[in-house]
Amino acid sequence: xxxxxxxxxxxxxxxxxxxxxxxxxxxxxxxxxxxxxxxxxxxxxxxxxxxxxxxxxxxxxxxxxxxxxxxxxxxxxxxxxxxxxxxxxxxxxxxxxxxxxxxxxxxxxxxxxx
Amino acid sequence: xxxxxxxxxxxxxxxxxxxxxxxxxxxxxxxxxxxxxxxxxxxxxxxxxxxxxxxxxxxxxxxxxxxxxxxxxxxxxxxxxxxxxxxxxxxxxxxxxxxxxxxxxxxxxxxxxxxxxxxxxxxxxxxxxxxxxxxxxxxxxxxxxxxxxxxxxxxxxxxxxxxxxxxxxxxxxxxxxxxxxxxxxxxxxxxxxxxxxxxxxxxxxxxxxxxxxxxxxxxxxxxxxxxxxxxxxxxxxxxxxxxxxxxxxxxxxxxxxxxxxxxxxxxxxxxxxxxxxxxxxxxxxxxxxxxxxxxxxxxxxxxxxxxxxxxxxxxxxxxxxxxxxxxxxxxxxxxxxxxxx
Numbered sequence: 030x031x032x033x034x035x036x037x038x039x040x041x042x043x044x045x046x047x048x049x050x051x052x053x054x055x056x057x058x059x060x061x062x063x064x065x066x067x068x069x070x071x072x073x074x075x076x077x078x079x080x081x082x083x084x085x086x087x088x089x090x091x092x093x094x095x096x097x098x099x100x101x102x103x104x105x106x107x108x109x110x111x112x113x114x115x116x117x118x119x120x121x122x123x124x125x126x127x128x129x130x131x132x133x134x135x136x137x138x139x140x141x142x143x
Numbered sequence: 144x145x146x147x148x149x150x151x152x153x154x155x156x157x158x159x160x161x162x163x164x165x166x167x168x169x170x171x172x173x174x175x176x177x178x179x180x181x182x183x184x185x186x187x188x189x190x191x192x193x194x195x196x197x198x199x200x201x202x203x204x205x206x207x208x209x210x211x212x213x214x215x216x217x218x219x220x221x222x223x224x225x226x227x228x229x230x231x232x233x234x235x236x237x238x239x240x241x242x243x244x245x246x247x248x249x250x251x252x253x254x255x256x257x258x259x260x261x262x263x264x265x266x267x268x269x270x271x272x273x274x275x276x277x278x279x280x281x282x283x284x285x286x287x288x289x290x291x292x293x294x295x296x297x298x299x300x301x302x303x304x305x306x307x308x309x310x311x312x313x314x315x316x317x318x319x320x321x322x323x324x325x326x327x328x329x330x331x332x333x334x335x336x337x338x339x340x341x342x343x344x345x346x347x348x349x350x351x352x353x354x355x356x357x358x359x360x361x362x363x364x365x366x367x368x369x370x371x372x373x374x375x376x377x378x379x380x381x382x383x384x385x386x387x388x389x390x391x392x393x394x395x396x397x398x399x400x401x402x403x404x405x406x407x408x409x410x411x412x413x414x415x416x417x418x419x420x421x422x423x424x425x426x427x428x429x430x431x432x433x434x435x436x437x438x439x440x441x442x443x444x445x446x447x448x449x450x451x452x453x454x455x456x457x458x459x460x461x462x463x464x465x466x467x468x469x470x471x472x473x474x475x476x477x478x479x480x481x482x483x484x
Binding site for chain 2: 068069070071072073074075076077080081086088089117118119120121122
């Protein structure tokens, strides 16, 4: 009955914290524990050479990965040129370059790419 | 032998001395500068009341006269030594030493040196100043507001957390008072120069104290101060002396550039250099933040790991004037019960 009115045509936008895919975030934090201390200040994105020209946003990647959302991540991550400026400005001392490398490895290792 | 020797004639030391005098103990205050009052001498107004800092200093000057408190100016303490009988010997730069039953470390804090954040351009670009510099400007001139180049600024930006919550500066802690100071100073700028646009760049806004949130609302509603959630990553100077800021508006999830005529860096607290000196000479325990470690955070916030050695004010952590005075009053009670027990 509900289907006739189109109620299941949209995926729910609500975040379901109970059923999050934590594979990638666990893998990153295990190998780069500093990643868990991110406070989303945006220094990394502000200084990022790629972010000035593309939609690449390293701060938002953190949130996406925490929520277990991997759509577009593969394409996004390839925009990073590994220049390491983000690493210099991070107030929490996160090794962001290593995080990028771990995302790349993790996506392949756990077969998370569509 | 003196009952209590107080190191530092800032508001913490003076308040401790005044309270102890009322409790009937003999005190001596040592101050390294040529006047009492410490950092408050360089401050224009206090949050959240916008009351003049000099009113507080005048009050204490009056108390010192009334209670005939002894203060030695231009006297720097070089070391504290605990004696076998439990008393202390305190050595100074004036080649005199003092013996006392107890010592209070009320030597306060140092302001973060903004030149250490080189990417923010302090002392490199003319129009970059610190919150302390701005306070001086307000103190000297309360009619017009101009940037260091003498121009009425179209846009001013305040940068929160300079030297605080920053791994790269070696300071993990929050300095507590900078958020509300930025709000206070932003309001003052708008009062002096209503046509100036004012922006505050923050990572988190920590307006924890009585009257702070109200002041924040006043800044938004009455003065139109704009708060942007993003941390400044670098500054460059334009040919006309204005400054190009790079940050991310994290709520819009987009990096942006902005040009301002003046940049104010909200510098945080650091442990005073004397703290390390005292740590070396008498073994007083310090925390990871390099401030003095209280014996018990809740129950003995004035005592240290050494019997008879106490703290008052910002020698233990960044504190507001409100918290400093309360901590100093508590120090007097702690010392009184230590001496009379």
